[in-house]
Amino acid sequence: MKHTVALALLFISMFVHVCFAQDGGVVEDFKPSEVNQPGKLYPQVNSEGRVRTQILAPDAKSVQLDIGGVKYDMRKDDKGLWTGESAPQDEGFHYYQLNIDGASVPDPGTIYFYGAGRWGSGIEIPAHDQDFYAVKDVPHGLLSEVIYFSEITRAWRRCFVYTPPGYESNSNERYPVIYLQHGSFEDETGWAKQGKTNLIMDNLIASKKAVPMIVVMDNGYAYKPREGAAADAPRAPQVSAFEEVMVNEIVPLIDSRFRTKADRKSRAIAGLSMGANQTMRIIMNNLDVFSNYGGFSGTSNYPSSDEIDTKTFLNGVFDDAALVNDRVDVLWLGLGTKEPRPFPTSVGAFRNMLDKQGIRYVYYESPETAHEWLTWRRSLYQFAQLLFK
Amino acid sequence: MKHTVALALLFISMFVHVCFAQDGGVVEDFKPSEVNQPGKLYPQVNSEGRVRTQILAPDAKSVQLDIGGVKYDMRKDDKGLWTGESAPQDEGFHYYQLNIDGASVPDPGTIYFYGAGRWGSGIEIPAHDQDFYAVKDVPHGLLSEVIYFSEITRAWRRCFVYTPPGYESNSNERYPVIYLQHGSFEDETGWAKQGKTNLIMDNLIASKKAVPMIVVMDNGYAYKPREGAAADAPRAPQVSAFEEVMVNEIVPLIDSRFRTKADRKSRAIAGLSMGANQTMRIIMNNLDVFSNYGGFSGTSNYPSSDEIDTKTFLNGVFDDAALVNDRVDVLWLGLGTKEPRPFPTSVGAFRNMLDKQGIRYVYYESPETAHEWLTWRRSLYQFAQLLFK
Numbered sequence: 001m002k003h004t005v006a007l008a009l010l011f012i013s014m015f016v017h018v019c020f021a022q023d024g025g026v027v028e029d030f031k032p033s034e035v036n037q038p039g040k041l042y043p044q045v046n047s048e049g050r051v052r053t054q055i056l057a058p059d060a061k062s063v064q065l066d067i068g069g070v071k072y073d074m075r076k077d078d079k080g081l082w083t084g085e086s087a088p089q090d091e092g093f094h095y096y097q098l099n100i101d102g103a104s105v106p107d108p109g110t111i112y113f114y115g116a117g118r119w120g121s122g123i124e125i126p127a128h129d130q131d132f133y134a135v136k137d138v139p140h141g142l143l144s145e146v147i148y149f150s151e152i153t154r155a156w157r158r159c160f161v162y163t164p165p166g167y168e169s170n171s172n173e174r175y176p177v178i179y180l181q182h183g184s185f186e187d188e189t190g191w192a193k194q195g196k197t198n199l200i201m202d203n204l205i206a207s208k209k210a211v212p213m214i215v216v217m218d219n220g221y222a223y224k225p226r227e228g229a230a231a232d233a234p235r236a237p238q239v240s241a242f243e244e245v246m247v248n249e250i251v252p253l254i255d256s257r258f259r260t261k262a263d264r265k266s267r268a269i270a271g272l273s274m275g276a277n278q279t280m281r282i283i284m285n286n287l288d289v290f291s292n293y294g295g296f297s298g299t300s301n302y303p304s305s306d307e308i309d310t311k312t313f314l315n316g317v318f319d320d321a322a323l324v325n326d327r328v329d330v331l332w333l334g335l336g337t338k339e340p341r342p343f344p345t346s347v348g349a350f351r352n353m354l355d356k357q358g359i360r361y362v363y364y365e366s367p368e369t370a371h372e373w374l375t376w377r378r379s380l381y382q383f384a385q386l387l388f389k
Numbered sequence: 390m391k392h393t394v395a396l397a398l399l400f401i402s403m404f405v406h407v408c409f410a411q412d413g414g415v416v417e418d419f420k421p422s423e424v425n426q427p428g429k430l431y432p433q434v435n436s437e438g439r440v441r442t443q444i445l446a447p448d449a450k451s452v453q454l455d456i457g458g459v460k461y462d463m464r465k466d467d468k469g470l471w472t473g474e475s476a477p478q479d480e481g482f483h484y485y486q487l488n489i490d491g492a493s494v495p496d497p498g499t500i501y502f503y504g505a506g507r508w509g510s511g512i513e514i515p516a517h518d519q520d521f522y523a524v525k526d527v528p529h530g531l532l533s534e535v536i537y538f539s540e541i542t543r544a545w546r547r548c549f550v551y552t553p554p555g556y557e558s559n560s561n562e563r564y565p566v567i568y569l570q571h572g573s574f575e576d577e578t579g580w581a582k583q584g585k586t587n588l589i590m591d592n593l594i595a596s597k598k599a600v601p602m603i604v605v606m607d608n609g610y611a612y613k614p615r616e617g618a619a620a621d622a623p624r625a626p627q628v629s630a631f632e633e634v635m636v637n638e639i640v641p642l643i644d645s646r647f648r649t650k651a652d653r654k655s656r657a658i659a660g661l662s663m664g665a666n667q668t669m670r671i672i673m674n675n676l677d678v679f680s681n682y683g684g685f686s687g688t689s690n691y692p693s694s695d696e697i698d699t700k701t702f703l704n705g706v707f708d709d710a711a712l713v714n715d716r717v718d719v720l721w722l723g724l725g726t727k728e729p730r731p732f733p734t735s736v737g738a739f740r741n742m743l744d745k746q747g748i749r750y751v752y753y754e755s756p757e758t759a760h761e762w763l764t765w766r767r768s769l770y771q772f773a774q775l776l777f778k
Contacts, residue, residue: 037507037508055492056492057489057490057492058490058491059451059491060449060489060490061448061490063492080491098494100446100449100490101448101449101450101489101490102446102447102449102469103444103452103489103494104445105444105487105489105497106494106497106501108493108494108495111508112495112508117428118426119426119500119501120497135536137538140535140537143533143534144531144533145531145533146529147524147587156524168646168647169646198534257558258557
C-alpha cells in the first residue's frame, strides 16, 4: 500500500491505473520486458510494475512465477499455455525464475544474467529515472573483455574494462580508474550487464557530470589452490585471496594494458554488498594504492549492527581520523530506502562511527529501492560524479 | 559405429571404454561439461561423447533431454531427481534443451548461447584437436563490445571486435580486418562465444601462423524501418539491408574507431551458412572494399544444387574468371564431412562452377563434423592462416 501510494505520487499518469488495480483487477497495459530475447512477447510488465509471463507446458500440473521471494501460481488454458502475474514489483532490475512441476528453470522468454549463484532470467520494471542509464545518441565507450592468468590463484580469470569515448583516438591521454565489484553470488558480468556501467558512464561523460575514466569490473571470488590436497578431499572453508589478486595482479595488469594514471589519487575502488565489504578492506589496507571509496549497500562491519570499536576494526585504521581524512579523497556510502535488515543498521553503525570520529563522507539514499540493482546503478551514477576532480 | 571407430583410432586410451560400451552399457567416465555454470556438476560428457544431465522435478510426469534433433527420456529417482543420457554426439559444440512436461526450457546447469533463435543451453564434446581453441599461456587480445546507431535501420546495433595482442601498446601500427558473420537464427555473439574467435586468433598469432589482425563480428539481420506502416500492420517479407549496413556503416565505423589498414587488400569477409551466403554477395558486389572471402558451410547459390549459370548468378560476376582471379586474393570454401543435404551438393555445384571457370580457390573439409560450430572453428583456423600475407 505504501509502495502503491509512492508510485502514484511519482507518476501522475499512473494514478488512474492504480485506482483500477484497487478495484480488484490487474491493469491491462502490459508491454514486453526490455530484456526479452529477440522477438519474444513474454514476459511483460504493466504500469503497476506487475510481471506477467507465459509458457507452453501442456502436460504440467503446476507452473509458478517465482520472483521477489514469492511464488505466484499460473493458470493453464485449453492449449496448455500457462499465464500468470506477480504482485507489483519495485522499479528496476529483478532476478526471477519459473517453477514447472517442481523444477526451477529460467524463463525461456528473457535474456539471462548471472546472479543468485546462477545464470537465470531477469526483468526490468521501468524506473521513473531510467534516463540516466538509457542508450542515447552520445559518444559510446568500449566494453572489453580481458582474460589473464592469475599466478596467485593459478587460474584463468576475466575482467571487463570500460574505456571512455575518445580513448582510442586520444592516444597520448591517460585516465583515472574505478575498480568496481559485484555482490555475493554474482560475478564480473554483473556491473557490465545488469549494472549498465557503460551506459551510465557514457551519459555522465557526455553531460560533463563526470570526467572520462576507465572502469574495471573483475570477479570478487579468488582462492589459492589447496596445496597438497587431493582434488576430492573435503573442502575446508577457504580464505579469500581477492585482496592480494586485486592489489598485486589486477591493478598492475590494468596499468600495463591500458593508459591509466597510475597513482593513488587517480584510483577509486567501490563495490556493492559483499563487494562494498571487500573493497573497504582493500582500500583501508592499501591507502598507497587507492584514494577513493564507494560502498554501495554495505560496509566491512557487515553483518554486525553493533557500535564499532575503532581500536580493533580493520586494524584500527579509523581510529586515526586525521589520517583517513587526509588520505581518502572521497568516502562515499549509499543505501536503498527499502533495504532489509541488517543493511540499514549495519551501514548505520558504520556511519555513527564516522560521525563520532569526525571523518568526512558522503551518504546517499536511493528512494524506494531495496538490495537490488537500481540502488547500485544510482549509486554508481552519484559516486562517479565526485571522482577525480 | 563409424564414429565410434574413428574415436577409438584417435584415442588409444579410450579403446577399452568403447569395448565396454559395446557390451551394452553406457561408459561410466562422465565429467562435467566445460561450459557448465560455476559449481554445477551437470550436464556431463563421457568418452563416447554421450551427454548426461540431471534436474530436480519432483512433480513432473516426463522429462526429456532434447539434443541433435532427438528427445531422450530421462529417469526419475525416489527424490524426484531426473537423470538421462543421449546417444554419442559428434565432437564439438551443440545446442540443446530440456523438455519438462511439454515445456521446452534451458538446462539450468549450463551457461547460455544464442542459436536456433533463442538463448539456450550448449555443450562441448571435447574434440581431439581442441588445442587450437584452448585458453593457453600466450598473449591474449581484447574482445570489445561496440554499440552504434545505424541510420540505415534506425536502430541501435552492436558488434564485437577482437583486437590482437599488442594492439594497445603498438599505438602506431595499423591492422588488417576480417568481417566474420554468423548463421541463421544466430547473432553477433556466436563467433565471440561459441565460435571462440578470440582464442583461435590468440593461438594462431602466438604461433606466427597468422599475422595480427582485427576481427569484427556483427549481426547479419538488418532491416529498414517500414515507412508509413502502422506498428501492428501485418509484416510483409522484408528485404535485408545488411549489405548496405556492412559497406556503408560497419566498415566506416571500424575504420574510424580502430587502427585498421583501410584498403581492400587488407580486408576479408567471411561467414558461416547464412553468413557465407550473405558475405559472398557482399564481396562480389564490392570488390573495391574487400579482397578475401571465406565461405564456411555455404555459398550464395544455396539452397540450390543445380548447375550455376555464370551469366546470371550474382550479376554475372563469376563469368569473368580473370577479374575474379585478379581481384580476390583468397577465395576459401569449407564444409564438414557430415553436413546434411543440401550443403554438400550446393557447395559442390558452386565448386563445379569455379573449376569450370578456372577460378582459383581453396577447399577444406572438416573431418567428422556436421553443420555445427566445430566445422566453423576449424574453418576460421584454416582461413585466417592464408590472409594478408
